[in-house]
Amino acid sequence: xxxxxxxxxxxxxxxxxxxxxxxxxxxxxxxxxxxxxxxxxxxxxxxxxxxxxxxxxxxxxxxxxxxxxxxxxxxxxxxxxxxxxxxxxxxxxxxxxxxxxxxxxxxxxxxxxxxxxxxxxxxxxxxxxxxxxxxxxxxxxxxxxxxxxxxxxxxxxxxxxxxxxxxxxxxxxxxxxxxxxxxxxxxxxxxxxxxxx
Amino acid sequence: xxxxxxxxxxxxxxxxxxxxxxxxxxxxxxxxxxxxxxxxxxxxxxxxxxxxxxxxxxxxxxxxxxxxxxxxxxxxxxxxxxxxxxxxxxxxxxxxxxxxxx
Numbered sequence: 213x214x215x216x217x218x219x220x221x222x223x224x225x226x227x228x229x230x231x232x233x234x235x236x237x238x239x240x241x242x243x244x245x246x247x248x249x250x251x252x253x254x255x256x257x258x259x260x261x262x263x264x265x266x267x268x269x270x271x272x273x274x275x276x277x278x279x280x281x282x283x284x285x286x287x288x289x290x291x292x293x294x295x296x297x298x299x300x301x302x303x304x305x306x307x308x309x310x311x312x313x314x315x316x317x318x319x320x321x322x323x324x325x326x327x328x329x330x331x332x333x334x335x336x337x338x339x340x341x342x343x344x345x346x347x348x349x350x351x352x353x354x355x356x357x358x359x360x361x362x363x364x365x366x367x368x369x370x371x372x373x374x375x376x377x378x379x380x381x382x383x384x385x386x387x388x389x390x391x392x393x394x395x396x397x398x399x400x401x402x403x404x405x406x407x408x409x
Numbered sequence: 410x411x412x413x414x415x416x417x418x419x420x421x422x423x424x425x426x427x428x429x430x431x432x433x434x435x436x437x438x439x440x441x442x443x444x445x446x447x448x449x450x451x452x453x454x455x456x457x458x459x460x461x462x463x464x465x466x467x468x469x470x471x472x473x474x475x476x477x478x479x480x481x482x483x484x485x486x487x488x489x490x491x492x493x494x495x496x497x498x499x500x501x502x503x504x505x506x507x508x509x510x511x
Contacts, residue, residue: 213494214494214497223413224413224417225413228413228414228417231417231418231421232417232420232421235421235422235424235425236420236421236424236425237424238424240452240455240456241420241424242420243459244455244459245416245417245420247459247462247463249412249413249416250463251462251463251466251467251468251469252468252469254412255412255413255415255416255419258412258416258420259415259416259419259420259423261455261459262416262420262423262424263420263423263424263427264451264455265451265452265455265456266423266424266427266428267427267448267451268448268449268451268452269424269427269428269431270427270428270430270431271431271444271445271448272428272431273428273429273430273431273432273433274431274432274434274436274438274440276431276432277431277432277433277436278436280432287429287432287433288429290432291425291428291429291431291432292425292428294428294431294432346475346504346505346508347505347508347509348501348505349475349479349500349501349502349503349504349505349506349508350501351475351476351479351504352464352475352476352478352479352480352483352500352501352503352504352505353479353497353500353501353504354463355459355460355463355464355476355479355480355483355500356479356480356483356496356497356499356500356501357493357496357497358456358459358460358463359456359460359480359483359484359487359496360483360487360493360496360497361452361456362452362453362456362457362460363487365449365452365453365456366453371450371453374450374453374454374457375453375454375456375457376457378453378454378455378457378458378461379457379458379460379461380461381458382457382458382459382461382462383461383462383465383466383471386462386465386466386469386470386471387469387470387471390469391468391469394458394462395455395458395459395462396455397458398454398455398457398458399451399454399455401454402447402450402451402453402454402455403447403450403451405450406443406446406447406449406450406451407443407447409446
């Protein structure tokens, strides 16, 4: 719901919002695209930010592939529903055997896909019917969604310091760099720190 | 083609290729501990930056408005372990209230 509304609030059409949910199908990446474009960033910085956020799905695929063991079209479908939720549920079933892992992955992946897309459509149509999006708090829904997505990842002191540093860095660079770049730049902070640690 | 369409299609194509590549490359390629660690840090960096920029700027100008209230309420909701939809909703409602009535 929040995504469909946020997309339309940032100038995307209902069709584009629905296509992003159907084809991109990765919450953080989708919010990033509409967020960066909405902030005045170029399509290139929007795609780059979303794609950097999407790299973790590749690693989930690496973890899931040997457990699912599927080929052809089924692998295409498996890849599309490889997201935070399906991977987390599948790995949570590990002690109950490989069948439970597969079941957890498919039910969660397909289930989230169906509901995510239905709610995107509902949210997009709802936002289209509104006039001033600020009167409905949609301008706050997007940063709140990002906060909700990052919150569970802040498991330790190091993660929290990184989060606050990147937030401050992005704010400080916003008046100086073209829109979108202050956000992408923080990914490189993460890469440098990850290499050193 | 508008920036919206380029962003929609470009993001979708790359998102799928990333997912599919994970299912197709040998496990050892991406299982290096450093890659795993960087992979855990990138979303933290990008999402935190997005929170900040989306809350405190508009078209490259810094500003403080009703979104600060929305963000604070969202943070309180998260401290209280509220589920994701409630976090977003509470931010929207509080921000709308400030915008409409203050």
